[in-house]
Amino acid sequence: MTAGTTAPVAVTGLGLLTPAGDGTDATWDGVRRGLGTAAHDPALHGLPVDFSCRVPLSSEELGRRIGRAAWRMARNSGLAVLAAREAVLDAGLDPGSWDGDRVAVVLGCGLGADAEREAQAVRLRESGPEAVSALTSALVLSNMASGEVSIDLGARGPVLAPNTACASGGSALAVARDLLAAGRCDIAVAGATEAAVTPLVCAGFWRAGALSRRTGTPVGASRPFAADRDGFVLAEGAGVLVLERTGDAAARGARVRALLVGCGSTADAHHPTAPAPGARGAEAALRTALSDAGLAPHDVDHVNAHGTSTPLGDAGEAALIARVLPHRPSVTAPKGVLGHGLGAAGAIEAALTVLTLQHRTVPPIANLGAPAPEFGLDCVSKEPRRQDVRVAVSHSFGFGGHNVVLALARAS
Template sequence: MNEPVAVTGLGLVTPAGEGTDATWDAVCRGAGTATHDPALAGLPVDFSCRVPLSPEDLDRRVGRTAWRMSRNASLAVLAARQAVRDAGFDPGTWNGDRVAVVIGCGLGADAVREEQAGRLAELGADMVSALTIPQIIPNMAAGEVSIALGARGPGLAPATACASGATAVAVARDLLATGQCDVAVAGATEAAVTPLTSVGFWRMGALSRRADAPAGASRPFAADRDGFVLAEGAGVLVLERTEDATARGARPRALLAGCGSTSDAHHPTAPAPDAGGAEAALRTALADAGLAPRDVDHVNAHGTSTPLGDAGEAALIARVLPHRPSVTAPKGVLGHGLGAAGAIEAALTVLTLQHRTVPPIANLGAPASEFDIDCVTGEPRRQEVRTAVSHSFGFGGHNVVLALTRAP
C-alpha cells in the first residue's frame, strides 16, 4: 500500500471550453456538446465534440512557440499551464530538475499526418513540412510541456489507448513514490478528430450514428445506446507528496490514494466478456489505497455509450460494488476524448470530491433495465462523496482504475 499523493492543481481544455469551471459547469448541466463538424462533412458520421478554440485562438493562447506545435501538443501545453498555475507554482522559480512530466496520448497528431500525406501525394516531397516528424511523434506533447514549464525531471508519454490519461497519472504517482521527482505534471491530450479516424471507428461500428440529433448521441448506459462520439481535449493534474504540499502551504484538491492497472490479454478491441481484467484493476486500486469495496461512494465510469463496453462495466460495478454507489459518465456531455479521456475524468472526479456533487449522465433517463447500478440522471446530485474511483479502459485490453479520496 502506497501513501496517498496530493492533487494540487487541475487544468482542462475540453469541448465544454477552456478551464476547469467551464467543463465542470457543462457536465453539471448535463447537455451534450456534439455538433455537426464541417471537417467530417459527407462522411458516414459527420459530427463530433471539438474544443471551441480555432487554430488562431489556440495559437494566441499558447504564445510564441505555437507555430511549431500540433493541435495535440498545444492543447496539452494550455492545460498544463492552467494546472501549474492552479497549484500555485511559478515555473520561473521552481527547481525544474525535480519536476516530472507524464503526458499520454492515444492517437496523437493525426491531423498533421493526414494533411502531410495528402501534400506528398498531390504536390510532391518538396511540399511536405519539415515539422512533420516533430509534430506527429507521440511523445511530443510531453516534450513541449516540459519545454514550456522548464521541467527537466523524468519525461514520459504513455500510450495505452483510451486509458492513456489514467496511466499517466498512475505512472506519475509512482515517480513521486520512488523519489524520482518532487512534482509531477501528469495527464493526456488528444486532437484526432479527422476524416480517417472517424471513418476508421465507423468501420468498426464504434460510433453513434444519431446524425439527426448529435447532442443526444452519446448516452452511456442507456438501452438504446449505439456508440460513442469522437472528441478532443486535454486534462492535466499536478501531483505532489502530501508532506511537500503541506510544507509549502498548498491545500490539496483531493488525494490520489491508489492505482490499479491490468491487461485483459483477450482481444485487440473487444473487452473481456467477464470484465475480469477490469475487475482486477478496480480491486488492485482499492487494495493499494487500503480501502474495501464498500468504502466506494462514487464511480466515474468509463461509460463510452457502446453496447459491449457499457454492459461489461455495469456488470463489473454491480458485482464488485453491490452497495450501489452513485455512477456518472462524462462522455455523455464531452464525447470520447480517446487518450485524453482518463485524465479529464480523473480531474472531474477530483471536482466531485471537492464540490460534494455528482454530475448527471447526459441523455439518460434511466439505465437499461438489465443494469443494476445507480446512475445519476437529470440533475446533479448532492452527495458526501469521500471515496471515488475513476475507470479507464482501452483497446489492447488496457484497464486502469484510480482511487481518489477527499482531502482532509
C-alpha cells in the same frame, strides 16, 4: 479501511480544456449542466458520421495564447500546454522559480497529431516530397505533447508519454504517482491530451461499428448506460493534474483538492478491441486499486465510469460495477456530455472526479433518463446530485486490453 501499499499523493492543481468549456471552471459548469456537446463538424462533412465534440477554441486563438512557439505545435500539444499552464497556476507554483530538475511531466496520448499526419499525406500524394513539411516527423510523434510541456515549463525531470489507447490518461497519473513515491521527482505534471477528430480516424471507428450514427440529433448521440445507446462520439481535449507528496504540499501551504490514494493497472490479454469476457481484467484493475489504497469495496461512494455509450462496453462495465460494488454507489459517465476524448479521456475524468470529491456534487449523465433496466446501477441523470462523496474510483479502459482504475479520496 486498512493501510495502503503506497502513500497517497496530493492533487494540488487542475487544468482542463474540453468540449464543455475553456478551462476547469467552465468545464465543470458544463458537465454539471449535463447537456451533450456534440455537433455537426465541417471537417467530417460527407462522412456517414459527420459530428463530433470539439474544444471551443479556434486554432488562431490557441496559437495566440501559446505564443511564439505555437508555429511548431500540433493541436494536441497546444491543448496540453494550455492545460498544463492552468494546472500549475492553480497549484500555486511558479516555473520561474522552481527546481526544474525535480519536476516530472507525464502526459499520455493515444493517436496524437492525426490531422497533421493526414494533411502531409495529401501533400505527398498531390505535390510530391518537396511539399511535405520538415516538421512532419516531429509533429506526429505521440510524445511531443509531453516534450512541449516540458519545454514550456522548464521541467527537466523524467518526461514520459504513456500510450495505452483510451486508458492513457489513467496510465499517466499512475506512472506519475509512482515517480513521486520512488523519489524521482517532487512535482509531477501529469495527464493526457488528444486532438484526433479527423476524417480517417472517424471513418475507421465508423467501419469498426464503434460510433453512434445519430446524425439527425448529434447532441443526444452519446448516452452511456442507456438501453438505446449505439456508440460513442469522437472528441478532443486535454486534462492535466499537478501531483505532489502530501508532506511537500503541506510544507508549502498548498491547497489540496483531493488525494490519489490507489492505482490499478492490468491487461486483458484477450483481444485487440473486445474486452475480456466478464470484464475480468477491468475487475482486477478495480480490486488492485482498492487494495493499493487500503480500501474495501464498500468504502467506494462513487464511480466515474468509462461509459463510452457502446452496447458491449457499457454492458461489461455495468456488470463489473454491480458485481464488485453491490452496495450501489452513485455512477456518472462524463462522455455523455464530452464525447470520447480517446487518450485524453482518463485524465479529464480523473480531474472531474477530483471536483466531485471537492464540491460534493455528482454531475449527471447526459441523454440518460434511466439506465438499461438489466444494469441495476444508481446512475445520476437529469440533474446534479449533492452527495457526501469521500472515496471515488475513476475507470479507464483501452484498445489492446488496457485497464486502469484510479482511487481518489477527499482531502478533508
